[in-house]
Amino acid sequence: MSNTDDIRWVAQVAVFGDKNAFDKLTCKYQSSIRRFFLNLTMGDSPLSDDLAQETFIKAYLNITSFKGISGFSTWLYRIAYNVFYDSARAQKHYDDIDEQAIDNQHHTLSEFSAEKMDINKAIKILRKEEQTAVLLFYMEDKTHKEIAKIMNCPLGTVKTHILKGKEKLTVYLTKAGYGNN
Amino acid sequence: METTNANKMLKDFFSEQKLEIADNGFSKRVMRKLPEQTDRSWIVWVFAAIGTAISLYLGINAGIIEQIMLLFKHVSIYYLVGGVFCFPLLGTIGFYLTQNKNLQII
Numbered sequence: 001m002s003n004t005d006d007i008r009w010v011a012q013v014a015v016f017g018d019k020n021a022f023d024k025l026t027c028k029y030q031s032s033i034r035r036f037f038l039n040l041t042m043g044d045s046p047l048s049d050d051l052a053q054e055t056f057i058k059a060y061l062n063i064t065s066f067k068g069i070s071g072f073s074t075w076l077y078r079i080a081y082n083v084f085y086d087s088a089r090a091q092k093h094y095d096d097i098d099e100q101a102i103d104n105q106h107h108t109l110s111e112f113s114a115e116k117m118d119i120n121k122a123i124k125i126l127r128k129e130e131q132t133a134v135l136l137f138y139m140e141d142k143t144h145k146e147i148a149k150i151m152n153c154p155l156g157t158v159k160t161h162i163l164k165g166k167e168k169l170t171v172y173l174t175k176a177g178y179g180n181n
Numbered sequence: 182m183e184t185t186n187a188n189k190m191l192k193d194f195f196s197e198q199k200l201e202i203a204d205n206g207f208s209k210r211v212m213r214k215l216p217e218q219t220d221r222s223w224i225v226w227v228f229a230a231i232g233t234a235i236s237l238y239l240g241i242n243a244g245i246i247e248q249i250m251l252l253f254k255h256v257s258i259y260y261l262v263g264g265v266f267c268f269p270l271l272g273t274i275g276f277y278l279t280q281n282k283n284l285q286i287i
Contacts, residue, residue, distance in 0.1 A: 016222050019212060026211050031202040038202070049207065056211045119198040138195035170187040173194060 006072040013063050022063075026056050029073065032140060033080050039135050040084055042120045051087055055080045070149050077142070077150045081132065088128075125172050126165050133161035134169065 005024075012021035033055055037048030058079050066075050123131050132151060136142040144162070148155045240246040253261070 015224060019215060022215070023208055023212055026208045027204060030204055030207050030211075034202045034207070035200055038200075052207070053211055053214060057214055057216075060215050119195075122194070138191055139199055166187060166191060169191055169194075173190060178190065178194060 003071055007068060010063060010066055010068075010072060013060065014066075022060055025059075025072070029076055030056075032073075033076065036077065036080055036135060036140060037084065039119060039123060039139065040131065042124065047087075051080070051083050054087075055083045058083065070146065074142070074146045074149055077136065077140070077146075078152070081150050122169060122172055125168055130161045130165035130168070133158055134165035137162050 006028075009018075009021040009025050012018040013025070030052065034048055034052045037051045037055075038045060041047045041051070055076065059076055062079075066072065123135070126134060129151070133147055136147045136150060137144070142150065144155055144158050147162075148158045151158060237246075
């Protein structure tokens with residue numbers, strides 16, 4: 001299924017309100033969007049499903065604002081990013097990951113073992129903007145430019161987030177013995 | 182060199198952790214929650230009607246329709262009947278061919 005299919009389905013939804021076409025888009029992107037939320041919410045599956053559902057509903061309601069300049073996937077991630085940060089602001093479920101805690105965690109790798117390597121533990125050491133940028137870059141295979149569009153920030157800032165995230169994760173994973181097996 | 186190694190390590194790490202999440206009814210739940218939207222198919226009919234009207238107007242003005250009617254006058258009735266009967270025949274063949282193709286794909 002190519003980007004041409006995406007454009008065709010988007011046109012069907014925008015012009016006719018065709019729900020079957022939107023179903024095809026949902027089926028195509030549900031896995032990546034839910035995985036993105038699952039990683040951002042540190043594995044909270046019900047919350048990530050709720051956020052993914054909200055993302056798709058918002059996409060359906062605002063589909064006429066999709067101009068096709070960037071890909072549909074990038075546009076969808078942009079909505080997902082906004083949904084997540086709106087939810088984070090509302091629920092303050094980021095309270096437990098304040099900067100001090102991140103720094104402490106970053107410098108003290110206590111009972112970590114390579115066998116228990118868990119992405120949530122690794123991601124937690126990053127700041128929230130770094131988490132998003134790193135996840136989009138390494139997990140969702142987005143380019144720097146696409147990430148800049150999704151996060152609505154300059155390209156240089158995205159590169160900095162990814163670089164800092166990479167440095168922190170490299171130190172963390174190396175200390176944890178990852179890649180030595 | 183170090184950067185390349187770090188990149189490779191992170192790429193390996195994230196690709197190991199990359200899950201493909203099964204739908205498990207998620208799409209259906211989304212579809213159920215979608216609000217009803219007004220039917221906008223009338224747009225197509227309006228444009229089709231405008232297009233037909235413009236074509237007819239230009240056709241009549243330029244004498245194209247007249248020429249076509251004259252052409253039909255000179256064509257034998259058997260050709261016309263044969264041509265008309267070709268459509269259902271070709272349609273049926275086409276339908277069975279696409280059906281067979283679909284069955285093979287499944």
